Amino acid sequence: MTSSLFSTVESNKVNPAKKPKLLVVDDEQDNLDLLYRTFRREFTVFRADGGIKALEILAKEGEMAAIISDQRMPEMNGTEFLSRTVSDFPDTMRIVLTGYTDITDLIDAINSGQVHKYITKPWEPDQLKLVVSEATQTYDVLKQRSEELIRSQAQNALLSVIVQIAQQSDRLDSCVMPLADAFCQNFGADGAIMQLVEQGALSNTHAKCGHNIWDLASDPLVQQAISTGKSQISLDADGKTNSAQPCKTSVVIAITFRDEVLGILALGWQDANAVSLGDIAAIQQCADEVAIALTCIRFYAKL
Structure with a gap:
């Protein structure tokens, strides 16, 4: 992936081109x-x-x-x-x-x-080929617009939840479950885990939702995200790149604020290549807002 926010698992491709x-x-x-x-x-x-x-x-x-x-x-x-x-x-x-x-x-x-x-x-074969080519180009435009609309709706719904949590929560351990659930529901993940990080290591404060969950401590993508502060993506069609994760598509988001990793958000989908670059960027943007919310909650909890 080209963005400096992410590190794509080597040998994986983000939504490789497929025949229509x-x-x-x-x-x-x-x-x-x-x-x-x-x-x-x-x-x-x-x-x-x-x-x-x-x-x-x-x-x-x-x-x-x-x-x-x-x-x-x-x-x-x-x-x-x-x-x-x-x-x-x-x-x-x-x-x-x-x-x-x-x-x-x-x-x-x-x-x-x-x-x-x-x-x-x-x-005439050439005429039919031209008609089908034009039709598939139209299909691509329609799909892109549909996906952008769905992604925008999911992002707006999630941001509304994040703002509500930032305004109402006064303890970090009370906000991880609603946040994990909101990410899972709005982006259609088969499993979601949110776990806070303290002093560069996973803490005991975590929440899991969905029917595909796993242990973040044994997930190499999580350790890499914590050490580098960069989110990790695995879209391996064979599901062999990350044996700790039961899903074929795995996105591990490093929730950071001023270069400090505050938490890890791990999302999994059973299908390979289940998310697009646009989906991942939207998830990261929401995670950046989560980082601000966690910082505010942590600040007021100390008062």
Whole structure:
């Protein structure tokens, strides 16, 4: 990571570039094979021979950047299938392949936002590639905006909790649990631990929440964060970089004020690469506010 606030675990990458996911749906196997060959280099392509199978794939694999669906299929037509994906995957781009001239249903679907574009059959591969490329670029913009909005909402909610704790708490041991819980809830972590640091070592004041927790004393990332004053990130897909942490994504935040480490906030997610650079920066910004709150509470507790 480029920021001086962080030290990324060596050999790990922060959200390494992945192929976007593409779902192609057609009841004709030849068309499925052709679509797969057309897009397999640029996309991770999933194939379904009908709407029901496609819905099963979406339930298992999650959101796609784009879906290409034939319109005329025996189980359900393309626009009907695509309309059933809108509520769960609003950002996905939907493209319909149609081989007949009556496009009233397609126009209605496009006007309602359920379909991005339609392509007539037989299609020109270069034209279809261009349409899909433009669609995935639009998807990337929509996803970025959605993620920024969600992150901003989480950050604002968390900052509200931090301000409330700073104003109302008069003991350090009473604030660690609400802080750990607020970070865990607002950033969707599977486990969160907050533990205060005294004289360069973990103290007995700590709080744990979530269903994936671990011992910070045996976590090498925690020791590194305390010794360097820099937060540590592990996004190892194999989960082998840090054997002390049960989660594949681990973020250990050093809560510091004027170069003094006041505490450690450790967050874990079961999935690899579960957070983005923007998420980590937002967590660190909130942790900086926590450092100020802890300093204020510690000051008034001594009075």
